[in-house]
Amino acid sequence: MWDYTEKVMEHFLAPKNAGEIESPDAVGEVGSIACGDALKLTLKLDENERILDAKFKTFGCASAIASSSVLTELIKGKTLDEAAQVTNREIAEALGGLPEEKMHCSVMGQEALEAAIKSYREKGHPDAAPNAQLHTEGRIVCKCFGVTDATIKNAIRENNLHTVEDVIHFTKAGGSCGQCQGEIAEILREVLGESAIKIGAPETDVQKPKKPLSNLQRMQLIEQVVAEVIRPHLVADGGDIELVDIDRTEVTISLHGACGSCPISDFTLKDFVERVLREKVDPQITVVEQKDEQ
């Protein structure tokens, strides 16, 4: 049994703005019956693109219906530009929170809104599809649920997702046959790789030198960056790093604790240690991991 908030139950049992607007100005349709949830959002706008009325029809569970209902309340009275700022987080928060596994319901609400805005903006163009489907943007990653890389990246950034499981809960991608989970991990690496650097690096005083380095300088700098930038980061996640050897630009390290045994430690190694060292010390640096003998 799901632990739904009172607010979710309220919107599920007495949904606001259920139905469909006749001759709407904007229509957003997402999901499908095969996926197990779908939402059709219809909007009526005034001449200033302000949302006069919003109605929804939803096929799905209690939280999908509640998310749709609260979405219409959130956007009524807003201009399209203002409405475009509404995130899935706000939808979930307006419901007093959703179970993690149900966060995709709030994402569906946000996507329907985006699709509706897109359909309205493209209406003037002769080649525009009558009902713009959001999922046509980007490359399909999850074939079971038709989720694109764009949707996944968006969800990772907006909700600060860190694991494949998070992505499944928020977008459903990877939650059926599971074949695309490797690809989702890649996307996570791609997106988080950037932010990982941002978290670790700029907050420190270690500055990248301008002149070419001597061997000794490079070694000292590598030691400093590992000790002051990289190690605190790994320790915070329950792991540790030991600098084993430095042979010109080849750095040998050993990972311990959570890092050493973690299946994604390749990611930690390649995308984090190496990128930080390249950025802070020398772009030529390659990192090699010495595995603990067990």
Add this chain to the structure above:
Amino acid sequence: MADVIYLDNNATTRVADEVVDAMMPFFTELYGNPSSMHTFGGQVGHYLKLARSQVAEFLGAQPDEIIFTACGTEGDNTAIHSAFKSQPYKKHAITTKVEHPAVMSLFKEYEKHGYQVTWLDVDGEGRLDLNALKASIRPDTALISTMWANNETGVVFPVEEIADIAKAHGVLYHIDAVQAVGKTEIDLSKLPADYLVLSGHKLHAPKGVGALYVRKGAPFVPLLIGGHQEKGRRSGTENIASIVGLGKALTLFHPKEDAPKIAALRDKLENALLAQIPNSRLNGAKDERLDNTTNISFKHVEGEAILMLMSQLGICASSGSACASGSLDPSHVLRAMGVPFTFAHGSIRFSLSRYTTEAEINRVIEAMPPIISRLRQLSPFHD
């Protein structure tokens, strides 16, 4: 909660009052350990023996063919491990696509370790093709494993015929009978199965107890290693109170009186819902089912939402929808049967017991049509 209408008896059942009464002394004055040398503990062993003979008698088995377990999952796991470990040169098994996770997940685990598993299809009504079963038997087949009756649809497999096929080919046969015991006649003196599993909480005994039948002479490798309990076949101090409850629960079944009554109520519910609610369908073979189960799909609405509205009225049932299962896919059973997505997400399983009354069924018949039409009004797929 007052006024609960409990139609979810394939999930778990109410413990019978007589069972609770039989169990109580083992929480209070009879707290001894049956393994003890003193009379105080030893007397408890008498009740253990009695429960074992009650289970054996119910199944048409011998008492020493019964091993008490903690749950259906343990029984299934023990049987499958036994078949593989006792025949290390045989690395193949045959099962079906509609098994309970207690069986399915274990075979998937074995597949990761070099074993091969044939997953038999079922037809649109959930039935097995016995020719396909025969054709998939190989010289290295260690085991055939099927359920007796399906938990979601109630569809019953032809276990007698499967047992004969297995025996003729010298292959071990394991039956997950968790849903069948207490709902259909079982006589292991006539059925040449090697392992059969049951679970207490499905038959008005408490949760946390089950039994595994191992035919005399069938290979056995214990899962739990430790003391001498259950003749070393299942170590660990016996869960006496629950074991006594399980034995007692089995003495309370009166299939000849109860089964027709339960079937009549089930049919009344099923016929009324299918007639009153347009775009609804029955899942599973109508004439090859447990008497207590019906699985009905409502087109264009989602099962969890249906359950939540039913729950508001105190009506308890289950759904094969993706959301209700906690996964993102609808029930593997309905998918194996080829139930279209438009129906699979909106499936509701009603499972009755001998405690179900006609008044309750009437209330459910009254409650369901407005619930479905209310959700259909919200559905973008429904006109």
